[in-house]
Amino acid sequence: MKHVALLAFALWLVATAPAAELRVSTDFEGGSARVESIDQAARVIRFMPGGDPRRGWPCWWYLRVDGVGKDERVTLDLAGSDRPTRNNGQDTGKPLAASWAMPARATFSTDSKAWQHTAPGRREGARIFYEVTGTGGPLWVAWGPPFTPRDTDALLAEAEKLSPSAKSFELARTRADRPVRGLRVGEATTKKPPGIWVQARQHAWESGSCWVARGFTEWLVSDDAEAKWLRHHAEVFIVPIMDVDNAASGNGGKEAAPRDHNRDWDDNPVYPEVAAAQQRLKAMVKEDRLAVFLDLHNPGPGDPTFFYILENQLLKEPMIAERDRFIALAYGRISKIKPLIPMSNRPKTTGANYHPLWRNISANWVCMNGNPDTVSLCLETLWNYEHSTTDGYRAVGRQLGRATADYLRGRASAVPRP
Numbered sequence: 001m002k003h004v005a006l007l008a009f010a011l012w013l014v015a016t017a018p019a020a021e022l023r024v025s026t027d028f029e030g031g032s033a034r035v036e037s038i039d040q041a042a043r044v045i046r047f048m049p050g051g052d053p054r055r056g057w058p059c060w061w062y063l064r065v066d067g068v069g070k071d072e073r074v075t076l077d078l079a080g081s082d083r084p085t086r087n088n089g090q091d092t093g094k095p096l097a098a099s100w101a102m103p104a105r106a107t108f109s110t111d112s113k114a115w116q117h118t119a120p121g122r123r124e125g126a127r128i129f130y131e132v133t134g135t136g137g138p139l140w141v142a143w144g145p146p147f148t149p150r151d152t153d154a155l156l157a158e159a160e161k162l163s164p165s166a167k168s169f170e171l172a173r174t175r176a177d178r179p180v181r182g183l184r185v186g187e188a189t190t191k192k193p194p195g196i197w198v199q200a201r202q203h204a205w206e207s208g209s210c211w212v213a214r215g216f217t218e219w220l221v222s223d224d225a226e227a228k229w230l231r232h233h234a235e236v237f238i239v240p241i242m243d244v245d246n247a248a249s250g251n252g253g254k255e256a257a258p259r260d261h262n263r264d265w266d267d268n269p270v271y272p273e274v275a276a277a278q279q280r281l282k283a284m285v286k287e288d289r290l291a292v293f294l295d296l297h298n299p300g301p302g303d304p305t306f307f308y309i310l311e312n313q314l315l316k317e318p319m320i321a322e323r324d325r326f327i328a329l330a331y332g333r334i335s336k337i338k339p340l341i342p343m344s345n346r347p348k349t350t351g352a353n354y355h356p357l358w359r360n361i362s363a364n365w366v367c368m369n370g371n372p373d374t375v376s377l378c379l380e381t382l383w384n385y386e387h388s389t390t391d392g393y394r395a396v397g398r399q400l401g402r403a404t405a406d407y408l409r410g411r412a413s414a415v416p417r418p
């Protein structure tokens with residue numbers, strides 16, 4: 001009887017023990033949040049994205065939560081940033097629409113490596129509520145699956161291990177002196193093989209684009225027969241993060257001052273990494289071998305996956321026909337992903353009606369400075385969807401790689417040029 005009473009007392013102690021204090025931190029690579037308040041009793045963390053609008057749209061957020069007990073549920077109560085944002089290169093005086101910061105499902109991890117979706121959040125007025133269940137250790141919660149310069153390092157090291165033809169390189173050092181790293185993959189025996197350039201994350205909040213680049217890279221160095229074919233017939237460059245400074249500091253990048261990375265492609269780029277990419281691309285154009293340029297992004301909250309292109313009247317053949325052939329092949333591949341990542345086969349255009357600096361958009365710059373048959377495209381991969389997970393994004397990257405091989409194989413000029 002005495003034992004039963006003791007046991008009951010012990011159980012009572014556990015049940016009534018005060019929960020550990022909830023603590024939020026963002027002092028790590030890519031971290032970003034402005035905590036409004038933490039309700040320790042109700043276990044609710046109220047916060048908004050922490051980014052500085054001068055460094056891009058403040059829609060990215062990524063925080064670590066400590067003090068969540070095993071099987072304990074906490075609520076993340078998110079508002080959009082209240083700071084005035086920039087658009088079309090100017091301060092709008094108004095905050096960014098909150099929907100950019102509010103995926104239907106947030107992303108979380110218990111080890112900051114494997115990322116999964118939360119259940120759908122509950123939208124109420126200007127706020128959204130996500131619930132996360134603890135395991136007793138720290139939790140990391142973010143807008144989407146994070147990908148930081150450390151992940152680039154890991155991806156490049158893994159690729160070099162898997163394929164002797166993969167070699168990492170430093171594209172440039174950023175304005176804040178961080179390395180912008182990329183991977184070159186190629187086993188072609190011809191002197192001037194077709195060049196393929198794949199880059200992601202010119203807009204730092206669009207972390208999903210890095211996972212597409214990762215899927216492309218993992219496929220390219222794999223045993224897949226089509227990947228081997230591509231390695232043997234092309235020289236491929238992949239830069240997983242272009243805007244390293246904002247990806248590392250947790251800022252949004254898009255519409256940053258003085259310029260957005262993807263509005264920086266002219267004769268005097270602000271960013272060393274843009275200048276360095278231009279130089280490498282120009283060198284391939286000079287050798288008449290720039291075959292494909294792909295700039296990876298995530299679109300607006302309600303958009304499916306799609307390509308951005310220039311209007312036909314701004315281009316000449318054979319560029320238009322080659323581009324359309326690439327788009328058809330990519331659509332054929334990506335729209336077969338299971339579970340489905342919805343994709344539109346109708347590209348959108350980025351000409352004069354899209355943005356005042358449309359000429360300085362990377363894919364447009366490459367069209368205007370490329371070879372007559374260069375295919376240059378921006379791929380926007382849908383992010384606000386149940387299958388927009390690390391696996392979903394990687395599947396898009398893999399299929400984009402296969403489409404690139406399909407395209408090159410069917411290209412009249414795939415045969416080495418004289």
Ligand SMILES: [Zn+2]
Pocket residue numbers: 202203206254297298
């Ligand atoms: Zn973008």
